Amino acid sequence: MDxxxxxxxxxxxxxxxxxxxxxxxxxxxxxxxxxxxGMRWITVGPAEQPGTSIVLYPPAADPGVTDDERRAIAExxxxxxxxxxxxxxxxxxxxxxxxxxxAEVVQEPTDQPYGVRDCAFRDPAGNLIRIQEKR
Numbered sequence: 001m002d003x004x005x006x007x008x009x010x011x012x013x014x015x016x017x018x019x020x021x022x023x024x025x026x027x028x029x030x031x032x033x034x035x036x037x038g039m040r041w042i043t044v045g046p047a048e049q050p051g052t053s054i055v056l057y058p059p060a061a062d063p064g065v066t067d068d069e070r071r072a073i074a075e076x077x078x079x080x081x082x083x084x085x086x087x088x089x090x091x092x093x094x095x096x097x098x099x100x101x102x103a104e105v106v107q108e109p110t111d112q113p114y115g116v117r118d119c120a121f122r123d124p125a126g127n128l129i130r131i132q133e134k135r
Contacts, residue, residue, distance in 0.1 A: 005052055007043065010083050010127055011059035011073070015040040017124035018056045025102045026087075028054070054085070077126045080106075084128035092117055092133035103129075 012018035022028045022044040031053055032043035039061055045053040059077065060070040076082035089095045092109050096119045106120035106128065118132040 007053040007055050008085075009055045009057050010085055010123075010125075011077060012042070012056040012123075012125045013059070013074075013077060014124055015042055015056070015058075018042060019044075021103065021123050022054070022056065025099060080122055080126040080128055082126070084130065087129065087131045088134045089131055090134050092119060092131065095119075095131060109133075 019030070019033070019042055022042075023030055027046075028044040029047045030042065030044055032041070034041045039058040041058070042056040043053045044056065059073050059082070065073070073082060096109050099121060103121040103123070106122055107118075109117060109119045111117050116132050118130050120131070121129045123129055
């Protein structure tokens with residue numbers, strides 16, 4: 001089989017803040033920015049990986065989501081427990097230094113007992129963004 005990861009979805013509740021974080025802070029390129037019915041879906045990704053994207057989407061846009069589910073999603077996003085993303089870099093310390101002034105730090109660079117070195121931030125929607133060091 002020839003299956004690749006094309007896009008992954010990450011919720012956002014403020015498209016302008018999400019765009020600023022992923023484009024300006026992380027340096028991703030904007031591949032698409034689509035509005036519909038007062039909502040926005042923004043597709044971003046690393047310039048060096050044109051085949052892999054992240055779609056920043058309004059989490060309650062699905063008409064099948066109930067009002068109770070919308071409230072639960074909003075509560076989980078506010079706590080930072082709804083969604084996460086794992087990124088990688090060759091220079092974890094340098095990346096951390098550049099990002100810490102522009103993002104909420106959850107964890108400074110740490111050698112984990114399970115064999116990776118990583119750090120963690122929250123994006124404007126509360127999503128956990130972990131960054132591992134490539135070995």
